[in-house]
Amino acid sequence: MNSNIPAFWRAGFRPFFLSGAFYALLVLCLWILSLTGYLEYETYVAPPLIHGHEMLYGFGVAAIAGFILTAMPNWTNTPPLSGLPLAGLYAFWIAGRLSLWAGTSIPFVVLATVDMLFLPTLAIMTARTLYKAGNKKNLMLPGIFLLLGTFNLLFYLSEMSVIELSSRTILEAAISVLILLITIIGGRIVPAFTRNALHQQGITIEISAPTKLSIACIIGTFVMVLGDVFISPDYPNSFAVFCLLLAMAHFIRLIFWKGWLTLNDPLLWSMHLGYLWIPIGLLLKSYGLYEYGYFWEGALHALTTGAIATMVLVVMIRAGLGHSGSPLKSSFLLTCSLIAITLAALSRVVQSALEGPLSVPVLHSSGLLWTLAFGLYIIHFLPIMFKPRLDGKPG
Known part of the structure; x- marks a missing residue:
């Protein structure tokens, strides 16, 4: 591994675990402020749904990424994702979080598109590494990431009234995916x-x-x-x-x-x-x-x-x-x-x-x-x- 890479970008657990923990605190604090009436802002998505969505697709997904990127080198005998590729993947996660909290300042289609970039990218990267290493028993994991990403897509389609499924029902299914x-x-x-x-x-x-x-x-x-x-x-x-x-x-x-x-x-x-x-x-x-x-x-x-x-x-x-x-x-x-x-x-x-x-x-x-x-x-x-x-x- 290049010793010039800052320690923070040498393995996936570093940015994703730390950011996930910070985000767990942030989402809860923002939810409490919203419940108590101290935080009001215009948003496409109702605050209770934002709270549920971000606990799953913000905090939960960050932990998943940190784990899979840390475990995969042991499974495949390959070097960990690090440096600019890791920072680029992390940028997708951050962009999704910022887009959702941007409220109505950006078009809803843009918000949804930005937030949906991370999970498919993570799935493709992990599937490619696992397949090249011949680690077929873990190939179900990228499939589960895509399933989780599919429910994220359905969540936004529900919010746009494109499908009849309720957003809460979709988030409940996403909880079951994490289980x-x-x-x-x-x-x-x-x-x-x-x-x-x-x-x-x-x-x-x-x-x-x-x-x-x-x-x-x-x-x-x-x-x-x-x-x-x-x-x-x-x-x-x-x-x-x-x-x-x-x-x-x-x-x-x-x-x-x-x-x-x-x-x-x-x-x-x-x-x-x-x-x-x-x-x-x-x-x-x-x-x-x-x-x-x-x-x-x-x-x-x-x-x-x-x-x-x-x-x-x-x-x-x-x-x-x-x-x-x-x-x-x-x-x-x-x-x-x-x-x-x-x-x-x-x-x-x-x-x-x-x-x-x-x-x-x-x-x-x-x-x-x-x-x-x-x-x-x-x-x-x-x-x-x-x-x-x-x-x-x-x-």
């Missing part, structure tokens, strides 16, 4: 990291779920993506039963990974806890569909603040430590960060069921805990991201 990614990638790394850590402690034990069960979870979660669009709106009761069965499958899969043996390692128990939010969220989703006929707010935040944000945060921490040459061990700040995101998810889900005077304080508490979680991450990693690896290796 699908966690199902696939988490299904690889959670048991593998657990097995390796226990082996280092002298504990040799089987840490893997039956292959058929894992395949059922992956296929079932993919079906849920389609069900969010085509089944849930018209047949909520039937879809509730499906979500309940899928929740049970994910929970049984998690039991096989024996998370209770990892309570001494925050970088491990948090991964198990993040995955646990999937069956919890699906159980609440089933309840909401049956009781109210729609994707209930409690379920939505169990899957987003709980499963997605927790898994994103712990993966950003693990990858950030490992690929910066730092010891793969949680610090006090990072452990507090992981505890804070767990409490943020719990309080946000509880708030969804509350009515009366307690609802607002609990909502604010969730926001403060979210801010604490990602703020502590930034405090720890900000200096690391701008320094070369401690072990002198590329990246």
